[in-house]
Amino acid sequence: MPKLDPYSMTDKLDETAIASITNRLESRGQDAFFRKMLDEYLDALDPSRLNRVLEVGCGTGVATRALAQHPQFSGHIDASDLSGDLVAAAEKLAEEAGCADKITFSVGDAQAMSNVEAYDAAIAHTVISHVPDYEAFLSFIFQAVAPAGKVVLFDGDFASITLGAENPEDGEAFSKALIEGLVTNPTIMRQVPWLASANGFEIAQSFSYLLSEIGTARFFADGFPSYPVLLPKTGVADEETAQAWVDQQMAFSKDGRFFGAINFYTYILQPKGRG
Secondary structure, three states, X not given: OOOOOHHHOHHHOOHHHHHHHHHHHHHHHHXXXXXXXXXXXXXXXXXXXXXXXXXXXXXXXXHHHHHHOOOOOOOEEEEXXXXXXXXXXHHHXXXXXXXXXXXXXEEOOHHHOOOOOOEEEEEEEOOHHHOOOHHHHHHHHHHOEEEEEEEEEEEEEEXXXXXXXXXXXXHHHHXXXXXXXXXXXXXXXXXXXXXXXXXXXXXXXXXXXXXXXXXXXXXXXXXXHHHHHHHHHHOOOOHHHHHHHHHHHHHHHHOOOEEEEEEEEEEEEEEOOOO
């Protein structure tokens, strides 16, 4: 079975996989530390100055809703995703949150959009790690913003995922499977300074985070149920093996022996010479 990053092909997944991804995106978005990282870059953008915003790869709309509900934001967001199922979930959740009037959702590859507007900001929230042709993706998103606009790239440095275990080989095997199976570009956030410069952009601000959980898993535990569903589709582990890893890690969490860590980064980029 060929390797596959399910998050890069959400338009081609079955109902069970989409449901698993939907649950993961929403549970992750409710995690206090994850929400802190999101809120920090939204505040740094100064939402009161944003009239039109583009979000590419919006998923279930976690970041879209957060901006739409920001007390200082009165503009409009164009949000797109490859998956019609995820967009349908995003529309429903935005309606329930009372912010749907500030968002236009669309299904499809944002890079295929014609007559892209000059946006005040373009956001890629946990997207670039999953885009096979990241150079074309970045070229598009940099061209989508106005001369005074900003681009936000927020994602994990997935090559830094570390899971512990009583037998170190078990933790390493699970970590390796997650990196190889679920992430197309696990080190992409380390390349952003050079990729931005090549596109005529520079770093306006950056934020760095270590998300670590020792003893009890919360952020990581929310993701565990998705792995026996998604990892078998990647070709790096079968369902039985993935479930065994998950059961082992949950047992560690239950008795206070869990260890998990990953780095996250935010880049707020602007055209060169504006700083």
